[in-house]
Amino acid sequence: MDIIKMGNISKMYKSGQIQVEALKNVSFTIKEKEFVSIMGPSGSGKSTLLNVIGCLDHASNGSYELSGNVVDKLSDSKMSEIRNMFIGFVFQNFHLLPRANAIKNVEIPLIYRGMSGKERKELAEHALEMVGLEERMHHLPSQLSGGQQQRVAIARAIVGNPSIILADEPTGALDTKTGDLIMELFIDLNKKQSMTIVQVTHEEEIAEYGNRIIRLVDGEIVSDESSGGILNV
Amino acid sequence: MQSRGNISSLLIRLKFSAMMALDGIGSNLLRTFLTVLGISIGVAAVVSLMGIGEGARKSIVSQFESLGENVIVIKSNAENITFDAKEAEEIPSRVTGIQYTTPVVYTQDTPIRWRRDESKMNIVGVNEQYPQIKDHKVLSGNFFTSLHVKQRSPVAVLGYNVANNLLNGRSPVGQTLKIDGINYRIVGVLAEKGKDKGDGIDDKIVIPYTSALKIANTKDILEIWAKSNSSEDAELAMIQLGRIYQRKVGIGSNIRPGNGQEEEGMEPDMPMEEPMPEEPSPEVPGEKENVFEKGEEPLTITSLNNLVKEADQANRIMTVLLGGIAAVSLLVGGIGIMNIMLVAVTERTGEIGVRRALGAKKEDLLIQFLLEAVYVSIIGCVVGIILGAWAVTIVSKYGLSAIVSFDSIRIAVFVALTSGLLFGVYPAINASNLPPVEALKRQ
Ligand SMILES: Nc1ncnc2c1ncn2[C@@H]1O[C@H](COP(=O)(O)OP(=O)(O)O)[C@@H](O)[C@H]1O
Ligand SMILES: [Mg+2]
Numbered sequence: 001m002d003i004i005k006m007g008n009i010s011k012m013y014k015s016g017q018i019q020v021e022a023l024k025n026v027s028f029t030i031k032e033k034e035f036v037s038i039m040g041p042s043g044s045g046k047s048t049l050l051n052v053i054g055c056l057d058h059a060s061n062g063s064y065e066l067s068g069n070v071v072d073k074l075s076d077s078k079m080s081e082i083r084n085m086f087i088g089f090v091f092q093n094f095h096l097l098p099r100a101n102a103i104k105n106v107e108i109p110l111i112y113r114g115m116s117g118k119e120r121k122e123l124a125e126h127a128l129e130m131v132g133l134e135e136r137m138h139h140l141p142s143q144l145s146g147g148q149q150q151r152v153a154i155a156r157a158i159v160g161n162p163s164i165i166l167a168d169e170p171t172g173a174l175d176t177k178t179g180d181l182i183m184e185l186f187i188d189l190n191k192k193q194s195m196t197i198v199q200v201t202h203e204e205e206i207a208e209y210g211n212r213i214i215r216l217v218d219g220e221i222v223s224d225e226s227s228g229g230i231l232n233v
Numbered sequence: 234m235q236s237r238g239n240i241s242s243l244l245i246r247l248k249f250s251a252m253m254a255l256d257g258i259g260s261n262l263l264r265t266f267l268t269v270l271g272i273s274i275g276v277a278a279v280v281s282l283m284g285i286g287e288g289a290r291k292s293i294v295s296q297f298e299s300l301g302e303n304v305i306v307i308k309s310n311a312e313n314i315t316f317d318a319k320e321a322e323e324i325p326s327r328v329t330g331i332q333y334t335t336p337v338v339y340t341q342d343t344p345i346r347w348r349r350d351e352s353k354m355n356i357v358g359v360n361e362q363y364p365q366i367k368d369h370k371v372l373s374g375n376f377f378t379s380l381h382v383k384q385r386s387p388v389a390v391l392g393y394n395v396a397n398n399l400l401n402g403r404s405p406v407g408q409t410l411k412i413d414g415i416n417y418r419i420v421g422v423l424a425e426k427g428k429d430k431g432d433g434i435d436d437k438i439v440i441p442y443t444s445a446l447k448i449a450n451t452k453d454i455l456e457i458w459a460k461s462n463s464s465e466d467a468e469l470a471m472i473q474l475g476r477i478y479q480r481k482v483g484i485g486s487n488i489r490p491g492n493g494q495e496e497e498g499m500e501p502d503m504p505m506e507e508p509m510p511e512e513p514s515p516e517v518p519g520e521k522e523n524v525f526e527k528g529e530e531p532l533t534i535t536s537l538n539n540l541v542k543e544a545d546q547a548n549r550i551m552t553v554l555l556g557g558i559a560a561v562s563l564l565v566g567g568i569g570i571m572n573i574m575l576v577a578v579t580e581r582t583g584e585i586g587v588r589r590a591l592g593a594k595k596e597d598l599l600i601q602f603l604l605e606a607v608y609v610s611i612i613g614c615v616v617g618i619i620l621g622a623w624a625v626t627i628v629s630k631y632g633l634s635a636i637v638s639f640d641s642i643r644i645a646v647f648v649a650l651t652s653g654l655l656f657g658v659y660p661a662i663n664a665s666n667l668p669p670v671e672a673l674k675r676q
Pocket of ligand 1: 013047048221
């Protein structure tokens with residue numbers, strides 16, 4: 001089943017007189033349980049694409065369906081709900097709330113879902129268990145290492161059981177060894193929990209963890225292949 | 234999208250926004266403290282100034298009450314201007330709108346003897362029209378009559394407290410008491426006016442003014458009270474009385490040219506020879522001299538009505554002043570809040586982006602930042618009220634009558650909350666309108 005269906009998506013940025021076309025007629029689909037890596041040089045539109053997928057931003061043109069919902073013209077409020085229900089974000093710099101402990105951070109998406117405290121706590125504990133941090137539930141982000149913080153962020157991404165996890169350079173701020181551990185966690189979630197993952201990276205080794213690699217250059221897809229051979233161009 | 238709109242889930246989100254707001258003010262305590270200070274100084278100013286204003290108003294009100302409604306007081310402040318009894322009696326026929334009049338004679342620290350007890354008391358001498366003029370009821374017995382006045386009878390009507398103290402609450406009517414060595418028959422007891430009201434009449438003895446003149450050993454009447462039916466009548470009467478007495482003072486009929494310091498309206502050919510150089514000599518200390526030093530007029534005609542006007546004007550000035558202070562404190566405190574909130578939004582832009590990514594709606598952030606501003610103003614408000622109340626107690630220790638009024642607190646709370654909301658709105662809207670993508674970019 002297709003989770004993401006993009007048809008001729010383009011994204012224009014206007015700054016003064018200059019117009020930048022960050023995405024040019026991008027079309028692709030992502031199926032359930034895929035682990036996709038998006039690669040490309042800096043400024044090629046990777047983040048822009050991920051933001052459109054994540055309903056953080058609207059495309060300028062084209063059509064986008066997420067889990068069968070057309071999201072092209074949705075309001076800001078509806079987009080918030082979609083992000084909350086269907087998408088789990090992982091960021092390069094973790095983006096945890098500094099004055100909240102691990103479990104409170106993980107609970108946040110559930111708060112915006114209006115879930116009661118007891119339910120939230122159970123789910124958050126479970127998510128922290130899945131990333132192997134049940135021992136550090138009550139630690140503040142400042143009391144955790146980078147890798148641990150990213151695990152908390154991943155727990156936060158998966159706590160609401162979203163359709164898809166979106167990660168923008170999830171290992172960008174980590175050393176190679178820690179990065180590999182995060183990737184192994186992704187593989188685990190992908191294989192054992194059947195989670196769909198789309199990650200952006202500019203590192204070949206990290207991209208190789210995915211089973212499919214989409215390459216962008218200047219806002220255009222130049223290749224789209226499985227980690228083994230070419231799927232389509 | 235399931236049941237996200239129900240009330241309990243809304244409350245959960247609201248509670249979270251409130252918690253995040255609290256977290257926000259706790260994140261930089263020094264900054265919060267400084268902002269709170271801005272608001273609390275404004276609030277303290279409002280509370281203390283209104284307290285002083287209210288105290289002043291109360292004292293004016295008590296002046297009204299001691300004066301009585303529609304009562305006009307004609308008072309000589311100069312020894313050389315005196316009235317005679319006939320003059321007072323003629324006023325109702327000469328001045329339209331005046332119903333009752335009485336000469337008023339005061340004696341001070343007059344020796345009183347009740348059985349074996351000796352004491353000193355203040356006495357007021359009036360005529361039989363006193364109860365009508367002052368709207369003062371007689372509790373037991375009767376007020377003295379015009380005949381008593383005419384015959385200079387030794388009869389007394391006691392103020393409420395005086396009567397109570399004599400026989401432990403039992404009516405002393407019919408008993409006698411010695412005033413200045415002469416036996417006076419107690420004919421009545423006046424109703425209670427209350428503490429600080431009615432010019433302390435509860436603690437005084439009222440006798441015919443003719444008798445009082447004898448005690449004071451003088452023929453000079455220095456004060457007349459006149460009563461009119463309505464405030465309109467009183468106003469009219471004031472004008473007529475003003476004309477009559479200006480003539481009297483001006484022409485100098487009935488004025489013994491003594492001290493030369495008369496008002497400007499005096500005839501230039503008034504004899505004012507020797508007394509002039511005599512004036513600064515310490516030979517005549519007395520009250521009168523002080524009166525002149527204060528620049529008081531030799532004769533004043535006062536009514537409740539013009540006092541009301543004065544008080545009204547004073548109150549209006551006070552209100553404008555307070556309005557100005559409230560506005561300025563609203564502005565200063567509010568700008569402080571706005572400033573701090575704009576900084577907070579900028580500082581927490583990344584956080585705003587993450588929360589948006591996790592599903593926060595614009596409203597969640599709007600409420601959070603608005604609440605943060607309101608928290609600051611609430612804290613400022615509480616601190617300000619405490620500071621203001623403290624200032625009021627200090628001021629009242631130094632003799633100014635000041636009160637912490639409920640009104641001032643209400644206004645202060647209103648002003649502080651309004652400024653918090655008003656100046657918190659813009660930063661909060663800024664925060665909620667940040668596009669998630671933009672917010673996430675800034676770290
Ligand atoms: N808000 C924006 N305004 C203007 N140009 C932008 C904006 N965001 C991104 N761009 C431009 O779009 C292009 C793609 O950016 P981005 O998606 O961030 O690239 P990548 O993530 O691959 O490095 C770049 O040329 C960038 O300068
Ligand atoms: Mg990028």
